[in-house]
Amino acid sequence: MAVTFDDVAAAHERIRAVARRTPVLTSATIDALTGARVHFKCENFQRMGAFKFRGAYNALAQLSAEQKEKGVVAFSSGNHAQAVALSGKLLGVPAVIVMPTDAPKVKLAATRGYGAEVILYDAHNEDRQKIAEQLAAERGLTLIPPFDHPHIAAGQGTAAKELIEDAGPFDLLLVPCGGGGLLSGCAVAARQLSPQCRVIGVEPAAGDDGARSFRSKQLETIGTPDTIADGARTASLGPNVTFPLILKHVDGFLTVTDEELLQSMFFLWERMKIVVEPTGALAACALLTKKLDAKGMKVGVVISGGNVDLAWAAARLGAR
Numbered sequence: 001m002a003v004t005f006d007d008v009a010a011a012h013e014r015i016r017a018v019a020r021r022t023p024v025l026t027s028a029t030i031d032a033l034t035g036a037r038v039h040f041k042c043e044n045f046q047r048m049g050a051f052k053f054r055g056a057y058n059a060l061a062q063l064s065a066e067q068k069e070k071g072v073v074a075f076s077s078g079n080h081a082q083a084v085a086l087s088g089k090l091l092g093v094p095a096v097i098v099m100p101t102d103a104p105k106v107k108l109a110a111t112r113g114y115g116a117e118v119i120l121y122d123a124h125n126e127d128r129q130k131i132a133e134q135l136a137a138e139r140g141l142t143l144i145p146p147f148d149h150p151h152i153a154a155g156q157g158t159a160a161k162e163l164i165e166d167a168g169p170f171d172l173l174l175v176p177c178g179g180g181g182l183l184s185g186c187a188v189a190a191r192q193l194s195p196q197c198r199v200i201g202v203e204p205a206a207g208d209d210g211a212r213s214f215r216s217k218q219l220e221t222i223g224t225p226d227t228i229a230d231g232a233r234t235a236s237l238g239p240n241v242t243f244p245l246i247l248k249h250v251d252g253f254l255t256v257t258d259e260e261l262l263q264s265m266f267f268l269w270e271r272m273k274i275v276v277e278p279t280g281a282l283a284a285c286a287l288l289t290k291k292l293d294a295k296g297m298k299v300g301v302v303i304s305g306g307n308v309d310l311a312w313a314a315a316r317l318g319a320r
């Protein structure tokens with residue numbers, strides 16, 4: 001299922017009145033450090049704290065009247081849950097979210113706060129996909145996948161569309177990658193609006209399935225990666241939508257370690273005064289740790305989210 005620039009543009013019209021047009025920030029310190037002119041698209045300021053609102057709202061808005069009435073189901077312990085819950089609330093679509101019993105309390109509370117019904121499961125003994133599919137069958141709910149869906153990828157691509165409209169074109173665009181919804185959507189937008197731009201996905205080193213799949217041109221699946229970048233703990237890219245789009249439109253991949261990610265998170269907090277979650281810092285980290293030479297280039301960097309438990313992060317800082 002291909003996603004075209006027209007799909008991204010249509011998604012943008014759909015979400016325009018409800019999504020925030022997030023700021024694009026620059027930093028003289030980071031420009032001096034990298035020798036590049038860097039523009040950060042700050043999706044940590046998006047509603048519910050991450051870009052995932054864009055795709056979820058774009059998907060829910062396109063359901064039929066009957067599907068909207070019956071409701072949706074998603075399984076996620078993270079930002080996709082909150083994105084579906086908030087989109088459901090705004091569109092009057094009942095949302096059921098399947099979450100693990102050990103999900104962070106703040107995330108459970110936020111998801112319930114948006115009016116979603118939360119169904120808890122035991123992550124060690126139960127299969128969340130099975131639970132969600134069973135709920136979908138019993139109650140006639142529509143399953144909203146986190147990345148491998150054309151409406152999700154098109155919605156996420158609006159982040160790059162805004163970034164290029166506001167500050168582009170670019171020589172280089174760096175984008176965090178988990179299942180590849182954000183990366184594939186942004187690559188589709190960049191191909192159209194900034195054709196000379198190289199688009200690079202950034203993954204945690206422990207979860208480099210995307211980089212491997214990109215090299216081998218075969219979808220590679222790994223065990224759940226052990227990384228602090230919880231938004232990128234995906235086993236593989238999406239076989240139907242995101243992997244084909246990435247093969248077609250993306251120019252390469254980079255990886256960063258958890259230790260580098262922590263350092264970059266604190267750097268962004270201290271120097272740019274912005275709260276960024278580990279997954280949200282992936283692309284910035286690749287630039288800050290000079291995984292590639294960006295000297296003289298105009299660079300776009302997507303900061304994808306800001307939902308981090310500060311007590312946890314402070315403890316990690318203290319432990320170093």
Ligand SMILES: *Cc1c(COP(=O)(O)O)cnc(C)c1O
Pocket residue numbers: 050051052078079080146147156176177178179180181182183231232234277279280304305306
């Ligand atoms: C989900 C998520 C990602 C990864 O997005 P994919 O579309 O799965 O590649 C990156 N950053 C944050 C903050 C996320 O929530």
